[in-house]
Amino acid sequence: MQEAFAIAIEQWPKQGPRTIRERGWFPPRNHKAVDLLRRRMRFDSKRDELQRLAEVEQHFSEAEESMLASG
Numbered sequence: 142m143q144e145a146f147a148i149a150i151e152q153w154p155k156q157g158p159r160t161i162r163e164r165g166w167f168p169p170r171n172h173k174a175v176d177l178l179r180r181r182m183r184f185d186s187k188r189d190e191l192q193r194l195a196e197v198e199q200h201f202s203e204a205e206e207s208m209l210a211s212g
Contacts, residue, residue, distance in 0.1 A: 144173060
């Protein structure tokens with residue numbers, strides 16, 4: 142809600158106040174919420190991918206150490 146008011150304070154001097162029933166009143170908040178969810182999903186996806194890469198790297202590192210120790 143605070144973000145909607147902040148946007149309104151910026152826009153009202155330029156565009157005039159909008160009525161609550163106007164479509165343009167609510168979307169900024171909704172877009173920000175959707176953007177937040179998308180960022181969170183990308184973060185989670187990247188974190189999972191990095192975890193898998195770290196596991197593969199650990200596996201190859203252990204295999205390399207094993208080969209050097211036995212060779």
